Amino acid sequence: MFPSTNLQLRRAGRGSKLKEQIIIVGMLVCSLVAILITIGIVLSLAFEAFLFFRKVPVFDFLFGLEWSPQTAIRADQVGASGxxxxxxxxxxxxxxxxxxxxxxxxxxxxxxxxxxxxxxxxxxxxxxxxxxxxxxxxxxxxxxxxxxxxxxxxxxxxxxxxxxxxxxxxxxxxxxxxxxxxxxxxxxxxxxxxxxxxxxxxxxxxxxxxxxxxxxxxxxxxxxxxxxxxxxxxxxxxxxxxxxxxxxxxxxxxxxxxxxxxxxxxxxxxxxxxxxxxxxxxxxxxxxxxxxxxxxxxxxxxxxxxxxxxxxxxxxxx
Amino acid sequence: MGSMIKILNETAIPVTNPIEKPCILSAKNVDVFYGNKLAINDVSFDIMENQITALIGPSGCGKSSVLRCFNRMNDMIDACKVTGDIRFAGQNIYDPKVDVVALRARIGMVFQKANPFPKSIFENVAYGPRIHGLAKSKGDLEEIVISALKKAGLYDEVANRLDESGTGLSGGQQQRLCIARALAVDPQVILMDEPCSSLDPIATAVIEDLMESMKENYTIVIVTHSMQQASRISQKTAFFHLGDLVEFGDTETIFTNPEYEITQNYISGRIG
Amino acid sequence: MPDYALNTSENTRRRHIKEVRFQWVGRIAILISLGFLALMFIAISVRGYSVFEQTHIQLDIFFDEAHLDPSGARDPEMLLIADYKPLLTTALQRRFREVQERREKRRLYKILSRGAVFALGEMVQKNPNLIGTSQRLWLPASAEVDLYMKGKVDVSLEEELRRLKNKEINWVNQLKAQGQIKKKFNTRFFTKGDSREPELSGILGAVIGSAFSLLVCFTIAFPLGLLTAIYLEDFAKKTLLTDLIEININNLAAVPSIVFGLLGLSIFLGVFHLPRSTPLVGGMVLALMTLPTIIIAARASLRSVPNTIREAALGLGASKVQTTFHHTVPLAMPGILTGTILGMAGALGETAPLLMIGMVAFIVDVPQGITDVATSLPVQIFLWADSPEKGFVERTAAAIMVLLSFLVLMNLLAVFLRKKLQRQW
CATH class of the missing domain: 1.10.3720.10 (MetI-like)
Incomplete structure (x- = not known):
């Protein structure tokens, strides 16, 4: 019945709706940081640990009865003697x-x-x-x-x-x-x-x-x-x-x-x-x-x- | 209206008939305060042995507070103060020499909502006799438990699952378990605080029958919301309103020919 | 015949004794716990309070121009680093004329702190007119003399076992008799950075380092935590993703703090090559740790805003976002801020993760920005606690007192916010 007013209303609605969508998505992204931190922790630890386990077998690490990392003094014997x-x-x-x-x-x-x-x-x-x-x-x-x-x-x-x-x-x-x-x-x-x-x-x-x-x-x-x-x-x-x-x-x-x-x-x-x-x-x-x-x-x-x-x-x- | 009731109260202190059974519990000029608020105002009445006495009245009238005075459950509430004279078999229960543990062993309690412990059915009933050291041996204890369950009319239903959790029973059964738990301590009086308010009519009927048979050996004081229940099971009725004891007497009289209009109004459902 | 007796029986008597005993066990447990708290405060205050005073010695110093600035150029830079030591030795020699032997003289010079030299330098740089005049000045004494003045040197010990010998004690006592040695408020402790010499070290560098770290931490964690909380509380539908986020937040709150340090080490330093040992990285690591605390507190606060408020706003035609940001969040803000302050207080006390990203170095200068190399107050405490010099023990305790004061202030602020601003729904 009043097409012009109607249109105006809808247009205003659409613009702010987009803005709101952006805000909501922004908040979602923020909340994903929590997951990102966990992933960051797991990845960084796992990656470096993986490098470690290439030098020292997992079994030796988990079941070894001795801990003396300091014995690897010289650079040419990396990890071998520790x-x-x-x-x-x-x-x-x-x-x-x-x-x-x-x-x-x-x-x-x-x-x-x-x-x-x-x-x-x-x-x-x-x-x-x-x-x-x-x-x-x-x-x-x-x-x-x-x-x-x-x-x-x-x-x-x-x-x-x-x-x-x-x-x-x-x-x-x-x-x-x-x-x-x-x-x-x-x-x-x-x-x-x-x-x-x-x-x-x-x-x-x-x-x-x-x-x-x-x-x-x-x-x-x-x-x-x-x-x-x-x-x-x-x-x-x-x-x-x-x-x-x-x-x-x-x-x-x-x-x-x-x-x-x-x-x-x-x-x-x-x-x-x-x-x-x-x-x-x-x-x-x-x-x-x-x-x-x-x-x-x-x-x-x-x-x-x-x-x-x-x-x-x-x-x-x- | 409050002042009117007060006047009525003073002139109408209930008179006990000396021919009746001996009085086991009596309250005289009892006031109960919560902080500075007066919840029960100058209440006096006697409870006869081996009878069922019903305390009725609109919610918030203080009937539960009065009930909880009789085994000093109000002690648990820090702000609550009780004055006046309450006697059990002639002994003032607020006397410093009275051992509240012994008192509660004599005067048991059943609560509004069935509250079995999260333990087995057997352990629930055995708890009381155990803490009071009533059983000399394991056989003794079993005997006490079974007899209490029988008195509560629950034994036949649970005989073969005594080691199952008490919380797994139906509402009515749970409430009867709580009754059995109270009976196992061998009390003289059992206080019941709206024991059927959360039960269906059939379970309610079972418990009412149970009370009828318990009357032989125990004195029962019951707080109830249901006037029909009070009239069905009790011999004496006390009507409370806004912390005052308005009227106390034979149930029949109270329900057919109450002295005061306010009692009449409550009984006929006009207030409540 | 029923038994109506209400008095205490053998059975109940035994049970009442048990009752009393149990109650005492509870009381004692609380007393022990509180006792430890008291012991800790007392042990630390007893050791730390003396730092707030520093022993000073009064000497007549002649600012000899021939020595300090023979050219007469009065270049401030040169004045600062000129050789002031001879001024001190001359003054000391004049004060103790009886000391002639060389080894003894050297001992004599050591009753003054090495900081006395810097003190003179700063004084002259500020006021070059001093040159050529003679001044009666209070100059800082050495750490050993300071300890002696504070009664912390056991003089009954054999001389060989003491760092402070009888001769030196004698000199100090002479000064004392003439009122030329006394304890003054220790401004240096609050205005200087770290030093190898206990009597020269201060906590300003560490405090500023902590402040910069917290600033970074707040800038990151507060908006991030707030937005996450708002999203989870008011917008998110219950999906697998939001479940996952929630589980993550709860679990992150319990991850050992040192693991966050390793995360910082391998990602912030290793991958992004951010500057090591700086408040920037420190603050980032602390932000990750504080995030769960802030989110959890903010959500609780948002949840306590009654739904009627939201419904009222929505009913007036506000959109969901408007409702949240115009009505819900402002009303929940006191609670959110309280939680944030408590989170920050936790971050202020955190040590282990900062060790991992290298904020553990010996740093003399007070940091000027978030990318300057710095340490933090708790790390400074750790470093001093590790030092073998006796003078650092009291510094450590004093630094702890400062740290605890900051924490108390933050907690009081939180309590104040909660009491004054939070409404009861």
């Missing part, structure tokens, strides 16, 4: 992560239980953020603390008790890393424990159960899955942590489970291999990428499993 067995590094990493988790799990879990089940709202309101301060402290600060305060204390107490403790020990690094992980575990478990329905607790209290009975026999069993998920996430953190171990764990690649000895980890070796003078393409530098690939797969695997578990748990109590 020993690139990742197992001593893995042992060190596992040892330190284990110590860290052994410290953080009870402290974090008990803190979370106390805060969710016992603390008055007022107390909870200041303790929770204070605990989370621990998560905001840069790891280099923890490293300094470990090397300067904790390691000497452990060495002195150790030698006082007749043990031979090296100045850099897995115990010092693990202990401090454990402190770092406390808020991580406590706030994740806090979420999980709070998600257990109130009806569960009421049923238990209604039967005359005490709080501890309710917590240990009803709440925690119901939250187990979620707690396991959060512990896995924390473990993945521990494995990938770098600065604390660089500053407090040492460089000695030993196949040992003695927490009083100095051990080295995968992350420490990546840092040592890639800082300082380096020639690209030597087996030594490439080894860092192989370790990193290994580390990436390990943490990613733990993470995917943990997220799946936590997700399933959330659905369960949604």
């Amino acid at each position: 020993k690139f067995g990742v197992l001593p590094l893995l042992t060190g990493t596992v040892l330190i992560s284990f110590i860290a988790m052994a410290v953080a799990t009870p402290l974090g879990l008990y803190s979370a239980v106390y805060l969710t089940e016992y603390a008055k709202p007022k107390t909870r309101n200041w303790i929770k953020p204070t605990l989370e301060l621990l998560a905001g402290i840069p790891t280099v600060v923890y490293g300094f603390f470990a090397a300067l305060v904790v390691a000497p204390i452990i060495r002195n107490t150790g030698s006082g008790a007749g043990f031979d403790v090296s100045s850099e020990s897995a115990l010092a690094a693990g202990l401090v890393m454990g402190i770092m992980l406390i808020p991580f575990i406590s706030s994740l478990s806090d979420d999980v424990i709070s998600a257990v329905p109130k009806a569960m607790r009421e049923a238990s209290y209604g039967l005359g159960a005490t709080r501890v009975e309710t917590i240990t026999q009803v709440v925690l069993p119901a939250a187990t899955v979620g707690i396991v998920g959060s512990l896995l996430l924390a473990t993945s953190r521990a494995i990938g942590e770098t600065m604390i171990v660089v500053m407090a764990a040492g460089l000695a690649a030993k196949l040992t489970l003695n927490p009083l000895e100095a051990v080295t980890t995968m992350t420490v070796q990546i840092v040592t291999l890639l800082t300082g003078d380096q020639e690209f393409d030597s087996a030594k530098t490439l080894a860092a990428f192989a370790i990193a690939l290994f580390l990436f797969i390990l943490t990613m695997g733990l993470n995917v499993i943990a997220l799946k578990i936590v997700d399933k748990y959330k659905v369960h109590y949604a």
Whole structure:
């Protein structure tokens, strides 16, 4: 009926529609960066690791019991004399992560239980953020603390008790890393424990159960899955942590489970291999990428499993 | 209207007939506060042993709050404060010497929504006897569990799957499991907070029959939304409105010949 | 006969004891955790606070023209690098006339910091009229004397085991008796770059390096993160692609930070040949790490804007893009900014990835731009923590105090934004 006005409307609509399409596509491109980063990580690690595995067989890397990349001194014997067995590094990493988790799990879990089940709202309101301060402290600060305060204390107490403790020990690094992980575990478990329905607790209290009975026999069993998920996430953190171990764990690649000895980890070796003078393409530098690939797969695997578990748990109590 | 009810309340403190069964629970001048808000205002009434007492009233009238006073479930809410005198078999349950754990073992509770633990059927029922140390042996425990399930009329349905999860049962079965769980502790009183509100009519009928038979051995206090339910199963009825106990007496009297107009209005469905 | 007793039985008594015990275990766990936090703060402050003061020695310096600028040209460049050492030795000799033996003299000269020379140079360059005059000046003392003045030298130790000998202690005590040695606020620490000498080193270079890195990080991560969040929250339909993006974001948040450093090393440095050891590359790596944090926070904030707002705007004829950018995003901005600031705080504390891209070098000059070679505050802490000189221990602790202050400021800002600007729906 009014063709001219109609046309105008449509035209204006078309112009802005194109502009909007461009904006939307632009946003889509931005969100693809996340994928691009992952691809970038995988490709760069895999490519350099591939170059490494052309010099050192995969089997020797994965199952070798000795790590001594430093022995390749002369340029004409590239990679030939170095020993690139990742197992001593893995042992060190596992040892330190284990110590860290052994410290953080009870402290974090008990803190979370106390805060969710016992603390008055007022107390909870200041303790929770204070605990989370621990998560905001840069790891280099923890490293300094470990090397300067904790390691000497452990060495002195150790030698006082007749043990031979090296100045850099897995115990010092693990202990401090454990402190770092406390808020991580406590706030994740806090979420999980709070998600257990109130009806569960009421049923238990209604039967005359005490709080501890309710917590240990009803709440925690119901939250187990979620707690396991959060512990896995924390473990993945521990494995990938770098600065604390660089500053407090040492460089000695030993196949040992003695927490009083100095051990080295995968992350420490990546840092040592890639800082300082380096020639690209030597087996030594490439080894860092192989370790990193290994580390990436390990943490990613733990993470995917943990997220799946936590997700399933959330659905369960949604 | 609130003030009117108050006046009525003062003059109409329910009188218990001494010939009737002994009084097991009594509330006298009970106030319940949530923070500064008065939720229950000066409520007094007695509950007789081996009877079913129904607490009715529009939602938000405080009937659940009163129910939760009897086994001190209100203790769990930080902001909640209860004053007045509540007695169980003559003992003031808010006395500092009273052990709330023991109290809740004597006065069990069944909740609005069936809340079985995410454990097996057996473990659900065994939980109470276990924490209270009621069973001396494994055989004892089994006996207690089976007897509780039988009393709750659930045993025949679950006899061959006691180790399956309690959360896998139907709604009505879950609620009966919760009743069995409460019975396993061998309480004297069972508080029921709208136990049938999320059940279908058939499951409701089953539970009502169950209550009828439980009356022999237990005292039941039930909060219900359904006037029909109250009139069907209870011997005594208390009608609450806006935190006041308006009227308390024999169910028959309340439903056929209530003293106050507001009760009449509620029962006939004009308010609610 | 039913049992009506409500008092505590043997059974319940035992259970209540367990209850109390359990509660104490929880309290102790929290106390231990908080105790570690306190121990860490105390251990660091106790070591670090002394850096904010520096020991200075008062000397009468004669700015001898014959020595500094015999030509009289007063060329600022030449004045800066002229040989000021003789001025100091002369002044010290005049102050301690009893010291005659050569080896002892050399020890005497060492009670002053090497920085005293530079201090004089800068002074004269700024004010050439000083030449030919005599001035009473406070000049920085050496690291050993500084430690002694701060009570950190164990004098009960045998002389051979100390770096500061009895003679030197004697001189310092003489100065002290006359009020010619005292501790003054250490401006140098905040206005200079790194140095091999503990008493000359400052954190300005590292702070500026961190600032440039964060600037780059913010410029990249904020728009990228915001747009991604908006797309995923308001536009994307649930497809395989968006699922993939989401999984990626969640997993990237848990990738060890050092792996991002390797990514930077092999792609930014190896493939694109961007300048090594610069805030540009550092900031880019930090941006990749911070991106997931920003996206997750921004999405949560966008999600909390009620749909009624969107419906109201759409109902008025606004397009979806207009609705989002005119209404939803501004309303969600406080939350988005809070998340971004917290992400930036995380980036500020990050060390490991920066080591990988070479920001770990010894750099004296304060960087002037994002393509200058630089280090960052946490890396500086790492470098100093690694130094064998005792004087660097307190520098490390002091640098940590500065870093933590910045983090506290950023967190306070975030809390302020959340409290003041965020609305409750």
